[in-house]
Amino acid sequence: MLPVVNCNRCGQSVAVGSDTRYVTCAHCRTPLVVIRTDSSAFTDVAARQKELERVDSEWEEEKRREHSSRDKNGNWRTPDEFLEPAIGSGILVVFTFFALFVMMLRDRRYEGLPVLVLLVVPFGLMIADAVRKARRYWRAESRYRARRTAIEHRPPDVW
Numbered sequence: 001m002l003p004v005v006n007c008n009r010c011g012q013s014v015a016v017g018s019d020t021r022y023v024t025c026a027h028c029r030t031p032l033v034v035i036r037t038d039s040s041a042f043t044d045v046a047a048r049q050k051e052l053e054r055v056d057s058e059w060e061e062e063k064r065r066e067h068s069s070r071d072k073n074g075n076w077r078t079p080d081e082f083l084e085p086a087i088g089s090g091i092l093v094v095f096t097f098f099a100l101f102v103m104m105l106r107d108r109r110y111e112g113l114p115v116l117v118l119l120v121v122p123f124g125l126m127i128a129d130a131v132r133k134a135r136r137y138w139r140a141e142s143r144y145r146a147r148r149t150a151i152e153h154r155p156p157d158v159w
């Protein structure tokens, strides 16, 4: 691996060992993290990496606390994962409703209609709730992404 990288803040070259992770720039005294890819190595301001780790772990915590529930097998799921089955069962219920309704029209017998409506309403509420929870989760996730992007784009000299 490259023995020399440049300071992310002042641009001066910094010598690093092949497995050095943290180094302080001798020129501007900025604590740096050495980031390696398959073909290159570069540095980032260590404070930025710490901030990113903090934002990531806060998001994981928020996700677990406010946006997760257990499925029937006991696994933690986010609300978007319940959306597809909810909409799937919703479509099935609507089709069944209309099939039964058409039969009522044909037979001109409407005694069962109130019962049918009473069975459909809870399904409608369940689907509306699933959509609401998923949208709330997506809004929170995009707030997290925006926070992360802002940190990634903050210039090195303001850390």
Ligand SMILES: [Zn+2]
Binding pocket: 007, 008, 009, 010, 011, 012, 025, 026, 027, 028, 029, 030
């Ligand atoms: Zn420097």
